[in-house]
Structure formats: structure tokens, C-alpha cells
Amino acid sequence: MPRLTLSGLTKAYGPACALDGAALDLRGGEVHALMGENGAGKSTLIRILAGLERADGGTLLMNDAPLRLGSPAAAKAAGFRFLHQELQVVPGLSVAENMHLSRPYPLRFGLVNWRALAAAAQGALVRLGVSHIAPRAPMSALGPGDQMLVRIAATLLPEDGPAPWAYVMDEPTAALTGAEAARLFDAISRLKSQGAAILYVSHRMDEVMALATRVTVLRDGAHVSTRAIAETSRDQIIHDMTGRALADLYPKQGEGISAPLLSIRNLRAGPLQGISLDLGRGEVLGIAGLSGSGRNALLRALIGAIPRQGEVTLDGAALGKTPAQTWAQGLAYVPRERRTEGLMLGRALSETVTLPHLRALSPLGLLRRGRESALVARLSEQVRLKATSARQPTAELSGGNQQKVLFARALAGDSKVLLLDEPTRGVDVGAKFDIYALIRDLVAKGVAVILVSSDLPEVIGLSDRIAVLHAGRITRTLPATGLTEAALLDLCYQPETA
Amino acid sequence: MAHFLRHYGSLIGMAAIVLFFWVMLPDTFMTARNWLNISQQLAMLIVVAVTMTVVMVMGDFDLSVGAMASLAGVVAAVLFTFGWPVWAAVLAALAVGLLGGLVNGALISLIGILPFVATLATLTMYSGAAFMVSDGKTIFGKAIPEAFAAFAKSGIPIGTVADKPAVLPWLTVLALAITAAVWVVLEQTTYGRRLYAIGGNAEAARLAGVKVAWLRLSAFAFTGVGAAVAGLMYASRVASANPTQGDGLMLTAIAAVFLGMTVTRDGQPRVLASLAGVVVLGVMDNGLTQLQVDSYVREVMVGAIILLAVSISALGRKAVGLR
Numbered sequence: 001m002p003r004l005t006l007s008g009l010t011k012a013y014g015p016a017c018a019l020d021g022a023a024l025d026l027r028g029g030e031v032h033a034l035m036g037e038n039g040a041g042k043s044t045l046i047r048i049l050a051g052l053e054r055a056d057g058g059t060l061l062m063n064d065a066p067l068r069l070g071s072p073a074a075a076k077a078a079g080f081r082f083l084h085q086e087l088q089v090v091p092g093l094s095v096a097e098n099m100h101l102s103r104p105y106p107l108r109f110g111l112v113n114w115r116a117l118a119a120a121a122q123g124a125l126v127r128l129g130v131s132h133i134a135p136r137a138p139m140s141a142l143g144p145g146d147q148m149l150v151r152i153a154a155t156l157l158p159e160d161g162p163a164p165w166a167y168v169m170d171e172p173t174a175a176l177t178g179a180e181a182a183r184l185f186d187a188i189s190r191l192k193s194q195g196a197a198i199l200y201v202s203h204r205m206d207e208v209m210a211l212a213t214r215v216t217v218l219r220d221g222a223h224v225s226t227r228a229i230a231e232t233s234r235d236q237i238i239h240d241m242t243g244r245a246l247a248d249l250y251p252k253q254g255e256g257i258s259a260p261l262l263s264i265r266n267l268r269a270g271p272l273q274g275i276s277l278d279l280g281r282g283e284v285l286g287i288a289g290l291s292g293s294g295r296n297a298l299l300r301a302l303i304g305a306i307p308r309q310g311e312v313t314l315d316g317a318a319l320g321k322t323p324a325q326t327w328a329q330g331l332a333y334v335p336r337e338r339r340t341e342g343l344m345l346g347r348a349l350s351e352t353v354t355l356p357h358l359r360a361l362s363p364l365g366l367l368r369r370g371r372e373s374a375l376v377a378r379l380s381e382q383v384r385l386k387a388t389s390a391r392q393p394t395a396e397l398s399g400g401n402q403q404k405v406l407f408a409r410a411l412a413g414d415s416k417v418l419l420l421d422e423p424t425r426g427v428d429v430g431a432k433f434d435i436y437a438l439i440r441d442l443v444a445k446g447v448a449v450i451l452v453s454s455d456l457p458e459v460i461g462l463s464d465r466i467a468v469l470h471a472g473r474i475t476r477t478l479p480a481t482g483l484t485e486a487a488l489l490d491l492c493y494q495p496e497t498a
Numbered sequence: 499m500a501h502f503l504r505h506y507g508s509l510i511g512m513a514a515i516v517l518f519f520w521v522m523l524p525d526t527f528m529t530a531r532n533w534l535n536i537s538q539q540l541a542m543l544i545v546v547a548v549t550m551t552v553v554m555v556m557g558d559f560d561l562s563v564g565a566m567a568s569l570a571g572v573v574a575a576v577l578f579t580f581g582w583p584v585w586a587a588v589l590a591a592l593a594v595g596l597l598g599g600l601v602n603g604a605l606i607s608l609i610g611i612l613p614f615v616a617t618l619a620t621l622t623m624y625s626g627a628a629f630m631v632s633d634g635k636t637i638f639g640k641a642i643p644e645a646f647a648a649f650a651k652s653g654i655p656i657g658t659v660a661d662k663p664a665v666l667p668w669l670t671v672l673a674l675a676i677t678a679a680v681w682v683v684l685e686q687t688t689y690g691r692r693l694y695a696i697g698g699n700a701e702a703a704r705l706a707g708v709k710v711a712w713l714r715l716s717a718f719a720f721t722g723v724g725a726a727v728a729g730l731m732y733a734s735r736v737a738s739a740n741p742t743q744g745d746g747l748m749l750t751a752i753a754a755v756f757l758g759m760t761v762t763r764d765g766q767p768r769v770l771a772s773l774a775g776v777v778v779l780g781v782m783d784n785g786l787t788q789l790q791v792d793s794y795v796r797e798v799m800v801g802a803i804i805l806l807a808v809s810i811s812a813l814g815r816k817a818v819g820l821r
Binding site for chain 1 (some may be wrong): 685687689691694699701702706708709766
């Protein structure tokens with residue numbers, strides 16, 4: 001059984017110490033979770049394994065022999081394979097071609113042998129236990145989960161060199177629905193039973209508890225603990241990661257829902273087929289549903305990103321149909337894809353924060369920089385943003401802080417209704433708690449929230465009520481209290497009210 | 499080091515260019531008269547470059563400005579031959595610039611054609627229109643009213659230089675006034691902030707309530723009017739108009755904005771940086787002419803300098819990005 005042992009790893013970038021005594025030992029046939037808050041050193045450790053960085057100190061042993069990882073090629077030769085949350089695929093090519101991107105195509109008479117290409121791809125998919133993906137299908141027709149499976153299957157194609165034995169997966173389920181994630185977990189189990197080791201980086205506690213054999217926690221670049229999952233608990237792991245005990249993952253929900261603030265009648269947009277909902281002041285309404293159920297479209301339709309029909313009123317007034325109107329009326333939106341839909345990565349973070357509120361900030365169209373920076377300073381404090389200055393480009397912030405920039409933006413205009421799409425996706429535990437606490441504060445002040453999240457415990461934990469969306473219709477609306485994750489997931493799959 | 503190069507490399511380069519000519523041409527280069535002369539020569543280019551900056555902050559650009567400048571010049575001149583008063587002909591030429599800019603903007607923001615393709619097509623159209631309007635001829639001499647040509651020949655008296663009366667040319671004053679106005683619009687108004695937001699991430703800007711289509715339309719109109727103003731300035735300066743006289747402005751203006759982008763902190767187009775870019779290009783042209791460098795060689799050198807500046811800036815950014 002191959003075995004990798006890292007110990008005492010150090011790595012500094014200038015004065016900043018990214019790793020300070022990190023350790024990890026990885027065995028074949030295990031899923032090993034690597035956990036820690038953002039900045040704990042997970043990424044640096046992975047970059048060292050991938051041959052993208054060299055450790056300043058410490059030892060790397062493979063089967064008790066020193067291992068040199070000077071380049072990505074060396075990492076590949078050592079049997080490591082890396083799957084990142086942002087997939088590198090060519091959407092226009094077929095599944096089989098995508099699997100052969102870095103490999104020679106099978107040839108016949110000097111021309112591509114398409115049949116052999118497809119057969120090789122099919123064989124690899126079968127080894128992974130995947131039967132629902134056709135090798136000749138265009139990659140663009142596949143969802144992110146299936147694309148991930150294709151990427152994994154590609155590593156099972158016959159190799160010239162040594163076969164891969166260790167897979168490093170960095171937040172693989174960040175963009176996946178529950179069903180897609182379940183398929184990925186099947187594939188992971190399959191790899192594990194074939195003797196491979198999986199180093200699994202995730203912020204999602206439930207996945208780690210269900211999937212992993214062991215878990216290693218890093219904090220501030222140092223090794224904190226390595227525990228067998230069977231002998232530890234969720235609270236213990238969170239304690240290891242944060243150094244503080246957390247009595248309750250989710251803040252207590254708002255109470256006493258009053259007159260409807262936002263009223264939606266027979267909304268039609270994209271996949272949505274006649275949605276009717278009421279939202280009260282200080283209420284958190286969770287939207288649960290599978291991907292493709294229209295949960296994303298609901299928020300986009302409300303903010304005005306896509307055209308909609310039907311009647312929507314906010315505080316008794318008809319809601320506008322363009323983002324300019326809806327923001328001005330007091331809606332605020334935290335989009336699902338923060339990098340492409342929310343942030344201006346190259347520009348100062350303050351510009352993202354105030355963009356929807358410029359009219360209110362600058363009555364005559366002239367920028368009032370003093371007022372702007374005072375507002376940004378106040379909001380940064382409120383969301384506990386960690387940045388060197390308001391002029392810092394958003395691209396330089398961590399995922400959690402980027403998300404906080406979008407929350408600061410949502411709060412800047414005294415918003416009445418917050419539309420949150422996957423608000424804690426790819427965010428570390430610490431930032432998650434900050435965001436949850438923020439939502440609680442806002443709700444206490446009477447702000448209403450519509451929350452879309454594929455993290456079911458989060459939906460249950462934060463919401464007062466949950467509406468279940470299935471194929472563009474609301475199949476149920478029920479109180480969140482007492483609901484279990486399994487029960488909610490079950491409801492998401494049911495097309496009709498029983 | 500990389501940081502230093504990225505932030506100051508181009509500025510040092512610009513200073514070095516000025517210093518070079520100062521040393522090489524001790525008697526003529528660093529004189530008030532020469533700089534007044536340079537400023538007048540560059541006035542048209544400044545106007546085109548700073549108004550081009552307005553669309554370039556959104557990540558777009560406008561290839562039709564040179565053709566528009568020519569068209570505006572001949573429209574005014576032809577109207578002069580019909581006996582129109584100066585103010586009316588000038589207003590008509592500016593209206594043509596506005597219309598041409600709106601057409602560009604509509605093609606790009608409402609129909610969704612790429613700026614490169616849309617303005618390449620309108621470049622051809624506006625250029626053709628300039629030939630149609632002027633019948634392919636240069637309009638000069640008595641056709642051009644005295645008052646119109648006098649504008650470029652006069653200015654604000656600023657005392658004497660080397661025992662001769664000197665004036666700050668109206669062309670220079672106008673170019674600097676337009677630069678100041680565009681600076682205010684881009685740097686001090688919400689309108690400018692929103693244009694930069696579109697350049698930063700158009701989809702995010704749209705979802706944050708920025709009226710992207712309308713802003714792009716208006717920005718192209720801005721650039722169109724700027725090109726028309728430059729065309730009129732040119733016609734006034736040479737007291738004539740022909741359908742190709744503005745053609746050289748477009749590439750030089752884009753080059754100046756790119757050159758300017760190498761000195762800004764975040765690598766974005768900025769009005770004052772574009773002005774600096776124009777000045778550097780103009781200084782090189784002026785200095786090399788005085789050194790009697792052949793004009794073909796001059797073009798090769800100017801192109802090489804632009805490439806050098808942009809390369810240093812790109813390499814600096816890469817080094818900083820690696821950290």
C-alpha cells in the first residue's frame with residue numbers, strides 16, 4: 001500500500017508564514033479530509049503536493065523514501081492527480097476528447113480513430129462506475145457534476161507511466177447539487193476500494209463526516225490534529241479548526257412575522273411556472289430544490305436580471321423590472337457566482353460596495369468620496385471584512401472576504417429585502433459564522449431574506465419557512481423547525497404534494 | 499524591483515525621452531516657443547485621445563474617430579460654401595459627430611456587435627461619406643470664412659518670449675478645457691464611475707443596477723462628438739478640409755491611451771494618463787523631426803517605444819501577480 005508522509009512542513013511568502021509545521025499522512029484506500037479555515041494553509045500544502053511550490057523546510061516521504069516534487073510533472077509521476085473546483089474543460093469538444101486532452105489520440109493510418117477514442121473513454125467511465133454519460137456527448141451538455149466525473153475518469157485511462165494512486169480534490173462539490181454530489185461520492189468510494197487515496201478538501205462538515213476515513217485539521221499553517229472520523233465529532237473538528245467551541249452552528253431565527261413585505265403572485269420567468277409567495281418583515285424564507293428547479297431563476301427574476309411576468313409588490317408598490325429599479329426600491333442581491341456576477345475583481349473593493357447606491361450617495365451625479373469612504377468603512381466593520389484598505393482590489397481578497405464585500409454592498413442601501421443565492425459557498429467556517437450572525441442582525445432589524453442554498457442544513461438552520469421548488473413550481477411551504485435534512489431532500493425529489 | 503518598474507518604469511521612460519531631446523537639442527527643444535508649438539500641433543490628438551478614453555474605460559474602443567474627424571471637417575466646409583454662418587456650420591458638424599457616435603453606440607450596445615467590427619464598418623462608411631460630401635476634393639481658400647480660420651491662428655497673449663509676442667493658442671486652450679471636462683466626467687461623477695464598473699465586470703454592473711446599454715450608447719456618442727471637435731480644429735488650423743485629413747488620428751490616439759495605461763496604478767485608462775501618452779508621442783515626433791530623423795525611421799521608432807512601454811508594464815504586472 002503506498003503511503004505518503006509529510007511532516008514539519010514550513011513555507012513563508014515574505015514575512016507571511018503560510019505553513020508552520022504542517023503534517024499529513026496519506027494511505028492508500030482512504031478518504032482523508034483536510035480541513036481548516038481559509039488561510040490555514042490547505043492551499044499551500046496542495047500547491048506543494050502539486051509541485052507548484054517548494055516547501056522551505058520539512059520532510060516528504062513516500063514509502064519511507066524521500067520524495068522530490070519540483071514540478072507538476074514530478075507530482076504526476078509520483079502518482080498524484082488534482083481536481084479543482086474550477087474545472088478546466090473544453091465545452092465544444094466531446095466527453096471522450098476532453099478525456100484525451102493531455103494524451104495522444106488513438107490513431108489508425110495516421111488519422112484519429114474515433115471509435116477507439118470513444119471505447120477508451122467508455123472503458124474508463126465504466127471503471128469509475130459511471131454509466132449515464134455517453135463518450136460522444138458534447139461536454140457542454142453535461143452538468144458540473146458530470147464534468148467532474150469525466151475529469152476523474154480521464155485519470156483512469158491507461159497511462160504510459162505509473163498509474164495514479166492519490167487524488168487531491170479541492171472543494172469538489174462547491175458547484176454541485178445534492179444528486180450530483182451523491183454520484184461523485186459513489187465514484188470516490190469506487191476509487192477508494194480500488195486502493196487509491198483521496199485527499200478531500202471541503203468546508204462542508206456533513207460531507208466530511210459521511211465520506212472521510214480520517215480528518216486532518218490545519219490552523220495557522222500548523223498541524224492541529226489527525227483523527228479517525230469514527231472516533232470524533234463535528235463539534236470536535238470545528239473546535240480544532242477555529243480554536244473556539246461553538247455551541248450552535250446557526251444563530252437563532254427571527255420571531256414574530258408581521259404583514260407581508262414582499263408579495264409574489266403567479267410569477268413566471270425562465271423555468272418558473274407561476275410562483276406565489278409572501279414574505280414578511282424579519283422573515284427568512286428558504287428555497288430548497290434541486291438544481292434546475294428554478295431556485296436560481298427566482299432570485300434573478302426578482303432582481304430584474306431576467307424578464308418576468310406576474311405581479312410582485314414590495315411594501316404595496318409594484319416592483320420594478322430592471323436591476324436599477326429594484327435596487328432603488330430596496331431589494332439587494334448577493335448572486336451565486338460572486339466572481340462573474342458580483343465583483344469587479346480588478347477594481348477597488350469600495351467601488352463594488354457602492355455601485356448600486358451611487359445615486360443615493362451622490363445627489364447631483366458628482367461623486368462624494370468622503371461620504372463614500374465613510375459608508376464603506378462602516379460597512380466593512382459591520383461585516384467584519386479583512387482588507388488592507390478600501391482601495392484594495394477585490395481579487396486580492398480570500399473567498400470569504402470577497403463574499404463579505406457583496407454583503408457590504410447589499411447592506412449599503414438600507415435594504416428591505418435581501419436575495420441571497422448560495423451565500424456561503426466556498427467560504428471558510430469563520431466567515432460563514434460571520435455571515436450567519438449578520439443575517440441574524442438584519443432580520444432582527446426587520447429585513448426580510450430569501451435564501452437559496454444547496455447546503456440543506458444551512459437552509460434548515462437559517463430559515464423560518466422553507467418553500468420547496470420542483471420543476472418551476474412550489475410543491476410545499478413548511479416551517480423549518482424540526483425538519484431534518486433527509487426529510488427535506490426527500491421533499492425536493494417529490495414532484496407533487498402528497 | 500518588479501513593483502518599482504511597474505509603477506514608475508513608464509514614467510521614468512517618459513522623463514528620459516524628454517531629457518534626451520533636451521540634451522540633444524539644447525537650443526531649441528526646451529523653449530517656451532517649441533512647447534507652445536507642440537501643444538498646438540497636439541491639440542487635435544489630445545481631444546481624440548481623451549474622448550477615446552471614455553469608451554476605453556469600458557474595455558471598448560472606437561476605430562471610426564479618424565474618419566469622423568474628416569467627415570466633420572468637410573461637412574462644415576461644404577456648409578460654408580453654401581453660405582452658412584460659422585456657428586451654424588460648426589453646430590451641424592458637431593451634430594454629425596453626435597449622430598455618428600450614436601450609430602456606433604447603437605450597433606454595439608443595442609444590436610450587440612463587437613466594437614471592433616462595428617466601428618470598422620462605420621469607419622468605412624464615414625470615410626466614404628466624407629468623400630461623397632466633399633466630392634473627393636479639398637475645400638480651401640475663399641470658401642473657408644476668415645473667422646473660422648482665425649480661431650486656430652490666435653490665442654491668449656502671454657507676454658513676450660525671446661522678444662517676440664507669444665500667445666497660448668486657442669487650440670491648446672480648447673484641448674485642455676476638453677481634457678479637464680472629460681477628467682471631471684470620468685473621475686468625479688457617478689457616470690464615470692459606472693463606466694469604469696462596466697469595464698471592471700459588465701455583467702456584475704448590470705446586476706447591480708447599472709444601465710449598461712444606455713451608458714455604452716452615450717459613451718460612444720461622447721467619443722463621436724470629440725472626434726468631430728478634433729476634425730473642426732484641424733480644418734481651422736489648415737484653413738481647409740479634405741476627406742482624409744483626420745485619418746491619422748485614430749491609431750495614434752489609441753496608441754496614446756495604451757501608452758497612458760502603462761503609467762496608471764491599476765493599469766486602467768485614465769484621462770490624464772492619456773494626455774501624458776499624447777505628449778510623449780508628440781514630443782518624440784517633434785524632437786526626432788528637429789534631429790532630422792527620416793520620417794519612416796521615425797515611425798518605426800515610435801512604434802518600438804510604444805511596444806517597449808507596454809511590454810515593461812505587462813512584465814511588471816506578471817511579476818507582481820506571481821508574488
